[in-house]
Every structure is written in C-alpha cells, then in structure tokens.
Amino acid sequence: MDTPGNPPRMTWHTTESPAGKSYFYSVAAYLIRVGAEPQVIYDPVSDLLGQFGPLTQSGRALRNDGSRRTNREGKVNIQVEVLGKAASPWTKGFDPAKKPNYRKLIAAGRAHNIPDDWPAGKPTASPSVSKKRDRNVWQTKGGHYGHCDVPGNDHWDPGAIDITIVPGKPPTGGSTPPASGGGTTAPSTTTTYTVRSGDTLSGIATRYSTTVAKLIALNALKDPNALAVGQKLKVPGKTTTPAAPKYEPFPGAAFFSPGRRSPIITAMGRRLVAVGCSAYSQGPGEHFTNADKASYAKWQRKLGYTGKAADGIPGKKSWDALKVPKQL
Known part of the structure; x- marks a missing residue:
C-alpha cells in the first residue's frame, strides 16, 4: 500500500x-x-x-x-x-x-x-x-x-445498497473501531492466549470477537506483525479454550507449477520467511517463482530432506509441518 x-x-x-x-x-x-x-x-x-x-x-x-x-x-x-x-x-x-x-x-x-x-x-x-x-x-x-x-473514477456502483446491512451491526460482545482514531477501552475481563505457530493478530481478534486495535492497545504491541510462538497475549473475555487454528490443506504437488497465482502461495512464502527459510530478494508474492522453490527447498532441508528429496516442490508431509494459515 x-x-x-x-x-x-x-x-x-x-x-x-x-x-x-x-x-x-x-x-x-x-x-x-x-x-x-x-x-x-x-x-x-x-x-x-x-x-x-x-x-x-x-x-x-x-x-x-x-x-x-x-x-x-x-x-x-x-x-x-x-x-x-x-x-x-x-x-x-x-x-x-x-x-x-x-x-x-x-x-x-x-x-x-x-x-x-x-x-x-x-x-x-x-x-x-x-x-x-x-x-x-x-x-x-x-x-x-x-x-x-472514489476520486478519479466515474462508475456509480454499487447503487443504493442498504447500509444497515453493509456492514450491519457488529456481533454481540464485539465492537467496531472508532471512525477517526481515539483511544480504546480495555475490556472488563481478560484472559491469556498463548500464540501458536501460524497465528496472526487478525485471526486471534476474530476468534475472540474483538478488533486488532484492541489487542494492540491491550498488549502495548509495537509491531503487531511480529508475533512469536509461545508469546502470551491478553485477550478479552473469560478463560476459554480457543478453537484450533485452521491451516491450508495440501493442494497437491501439481498446484505448484511455474507462474501459479494464488493467495496460498503468498501465505506459504510468509511462513517460509517466518521459519527462517527465505531465499527471497523481494516478496513473497502470489505467483509461484524460483524464489519460492528455493525457499521451500531450504525448508525441506531443515526437516532433514537430502538430495533430490529437497527439490523445492511441496509434498504433503512437509506442507503439513509448515502450517500455512487458512486463507479467507
């Protein structure tokens, strides 16, 4: 952006x-x-x-x-x-x-x-x-x-849609962020959530019916994108057992063909960076490139693969171990 x-x-x-x-x-x-x-x-x-x-x-x-x-x-x-x-x-x-x-x-x-x-x-x-x-x-x-x-555009869509439906009311127990900045109020009760592999702040916020802004304020986070596995976060609500994180199922080796475009490719690249297996000079992006392949080969070698087994093409076992977050 x-x-x-x-x-x-x-x-x-x-x-x-x-x-x-x-x-x-x-x-x-x-x-x-x-x-x-x-x-x-x-x-x-x-x-x-x-x-x-x-x-x-x-x-x-x-x-x-x-x-x-x-x-x-x-x-x-x-x-x-x-x-x-x-x-x-x-x-x-x-x-x-x-x-x-x-x-x-x-x-x-x-x-x-x-x-x-x-x-x-x-x-x-x-x-x-x-x-x-x-x-x-x-x-x-x-x-x-x-x-x-939108300035610079001449289309008149989407037409007279009902703005009580779009976006509608926030879910019970949740909130909507302020329109123009301002402080956030800490929830009356909190519990602790332990960050797991593959977690994102937006995913945790959705799980607890809150907003990213509230989690940032509640935990005084300086970099909301730098979550560490095992990190303790304050979250609103009573102590609950959160739902297990959802991961992308293995899409098959044929999915990873040169030029393949998908948000799954981007998510995979971000996980490879997170686990210290980056071969990217820029990105990762949504197209499957040689940089993705080289990064995945690093991941395979980290898992103990050798020789031709570390070819940079995901297989189900190594993919499941990488824990790529489920995309919307």
Missing part, C-alpha cells in the same frame, strides 16, 4: 452482471483476464466467496486519481466485487443471517480495523445523481465506500 499510515477502508463494487452460482466463476475468470481483480468477489445469491489475493495488498479494480494510486490508498483497501447490477441493489431481500460467507467477509474487514461507517454517505441511487468524490474524505477517513465515492 502507498499510504499505510492512512485509515483502512473497504470499497464496494458491482460486476454489472447477473448474480448466481452459474456466473460466479466466469465473472471471476473475466476479472483476471482483463487485469481488474479486486481482493474479493462475492455472490449474494449463492453466498459464494472468492479471494484473488491478500487483503493487505493492492487490488486492481479502481482507476488512479492522477498520480494517486487509489487501489493502494490506506492501510488496507479491501475491494469487493458483488455479483449484481447497481440499478437493482443486491441488498434488497438479502438476509445476512442466512449468509455465513457474507458474515465472514464483514468479520475480515473488522479484523483489519475498518470502521462500520460510510464517511462519504450512502452510495448513489442513480447515475444521474451528482455526488462529490471528496479527495479529503477519501484519503483521511476510514470505513466503507462505494465505487461511486
């Missing part, structure tokens, strides 16, 4: 296509083909949810505002392409209680500390409605935006 010191946001689009499972994969393939991927695609009919890349990295669904790269605005800019048309708001008749993947998507935004606000107001109901694309608001306020709010 170009401006990681600016507030986090989530930007909503519509694909201007019909919705439904039969369109989901073809629209996703089209976005890849034309190089206009967001981070996430969602179908409100089938509740299918797809992810093109890491939520913390730039999408490609917005035009630049002059020299300002709007895709890279803020700490995160999680862009969501929703199957549907702006002229027929997809939230009409939509029940979040029946859509578990939609709730996971909103939870992911909250885990990245995105406020439950619409700083630029409700999205427009018609392309004929004039709406100021305020650069100051866009660059300085965290929260939810429509494509219609």
Whole structure:
C-alpha cells in the first residue's frame, strides 16, 4: 500500500452482471483476464466467496486519481466485487443471517480495523445523481465506500445498497473501531492466549470477537506483525479454550507449477520467511517463482530432506509441518 499510515477502508463494487452460482466463476475468470481483480468477489445469491489475493495488498479494480494510486490508498483497501447490477441493489431481500460467507467477509474487514461507517454517505441511487468524490474524505477517513465515492473514477456502483446491512451491526460482545482514531477501552475481563505457530493478530481478534486495535492497545504491541510462538497475549473475555487454528490443506504437488497465482502461495512464502527459510530478494508474492522453490527447498532441508528429496516442490508431509494459515 502507498499510504499505510492512512485509515483502512473497504470499497464496494458491482460486476454489472447477473448474480448466481452459474456466473460466479466466469465473472471471476473475466476479472483476471482483463487485469481488474479486486481482493474479493462475492455472490449474494449463492453466498459464494472468492479471494484473488491478500487483503493487505493492492487490488486492481479502481482507476488512479492522477498520480494517486487509489487501489493502494490506506492501510488496507479491501475491494469487493458483488455479483449484481447497481440499478437493482443486491441488498434488497438479502438476509445476512442466512449468509455465513457474507458474515465472514464483514468479520475480515473488522479484523483489519475498518470502521462500520460510510464517511462519504450512502452510495448513489442513480447515475444521474451528482455526488462529490471528496479527495479529503477519501484519503483521511476510514470505513466503507462505494465505487461511486472514489476520486478519479466515474462508475456509480454499487447503487443504493442498504447500509444497515453493509456492514450491519457488529456481533454481540464485539465492537467496531472508532471512525477517526481515539483511544480504546480495555475490556472488563481478560484472559491469556498463548500464540501458536501460524497465528496472526487478525485471526486471534476474530476468534475472540474483538478488533486488532484492541489487542494492540491491550498488549502495548509495537509491531503487531511480529508475533512469536509461545508469546502470551491478553485477550478479552473469560478463560476459554480457543478453537484450533485452521491451516491450508495440501493442494497437491501439481498446484505448484511455474507462474501459479494464488493467495496460498503468498501465505506459504510468509511462513517460509517466518521459519527462517527465505531465499527471497523481494516478496513473497502470489505467483509461484524460483524464489519460492528455493525457499521451500531450504525448508525441506531443515526437516532433514537430502538430495533430490529437497527439490523445492511441496509434498504433503512437509506442507503439513509448515502450517500455512487458512486463507479467507
């Protein structure tokens, strides 16, 4: 991101296509083909949810505002392409209680500390409605935006969606971060969580129905990305046994072909760096490269593999030992 010191946001689009499972994969393939991927695609009919890349990295669904790269605005800019048309708001008749993947998507935004606000107001109901694309608001306020709010762009999607549904109310016992900074209040009760291999702060926050900001404040963390296995963290709530972390299942050796693009590749690379097996000069990224292969070969040798067995291509046993976090 170009401006990681600016507030986090989530930007909503519509694909201007019909919705439904039969369109989901073809629209996703089209976005890849034309190089206009967001981070996430969602179908409100089938509740299918797809992810093109890491939520913390730039999408490609917005035009630049002059020299300002709007895709890279803020700490995160999680862009969501929703199957549907702006002229027929997809939230009409939509029940979040029946859509578990939609709730996971909103939870992911909250885990990245995105406020439950619409700083630029409700999205427009018609392309004929004039709406100021305020650069100051866009660059300085965290929260939810429509494509219609982004400077340098001329689309009016996602249409007049119901902002009581998007993002909706936070879950009971959780909270939404403040829209414009300010302090955080420590929960009345806390317990201790021991960091496990593969844990991320956002994953721990989601597990305890809290926010990353509260965990940072509660533990006075200087670098929230530098968690250490065995580290003790204060977390809100009574003592519970947290759910076991979820790891990516082995996708098969054929998955790791040259040029393969997937957020799983990025997650694997980050784990290789974390376990001291990096051969990266930059990245890791979402394409499977020779640097990934060299890094994985280091991991195999660390596990005791020798000779041709340390070929840099993941196998199930070494993959399971690496514990790559499950991607949204």
